[in-house]
Amino acid sequence: MLLLTCPYCGVSADETELSPGGEAHLKRFGPGSSDEDFEGYLFMRHNQKGVHFERWRHTYGCGKWFLAARCTATLEVFGTYSAQTPEHPKEIIAKIQAKRSDWSLT
Template sequence: MLTLTCPFCGVAAEETELAPGGEAHLKRFGPGSSDADFETYLFGRRNPRGVHFERWRHVYGCGKWFLAARDTATLQVFGTYPPQCDGPPDALIARIRAVRPGWQPPPEPLEDDSAPGVERDPAPNPTPTRDTIA
């Protein structure tokens, strides 16, 4: 079972106490944006195998939203942090790189890119195969 620690109340909550909110660090477009921009924001999401940053809400606890970094293949949680951050904290990136030495952070969104990596090939992130998981 997936267990995430809420950075606000400090409770280690199981996934039944949480509500997923999708991909983290998306660029939201304003009212003057085009239909194509809104469509990309609404439907264009990465679904990587490996390290992924997500939004979660502590529904049956403090009720606040937070961000989490986890491996989508192994469910290993690297850490959680408040959503007010522009990107993952340096300590969290260091923790991920300690476990996945070749991992690179996701590319910074371009000015006109609401879903980085959707229509271009991002740098590959190594994920251990089944035989290398201890």
């Protein structure tokens, strides 16, 4: 039963108030893209054992989507941030690396 802080409301929300949305920071490939690019966008996921960047919606709250960096093995949450963030935030990467020196973005 996870507990994630909605970056919009500032509410520490129970997992039962949230909906999961899979991996974050995917790049959309539309018409005209190669089969490989499209396959990667539609199907290929990191399925990380370790820090996973993922999408959550505060469904039973403000209704907004937000992003989270969460370790799938220990469930440690390194931060939540606005869904309108195109790249993995530097401060979250720094926070992860401060705790896990061998970690890097894949």
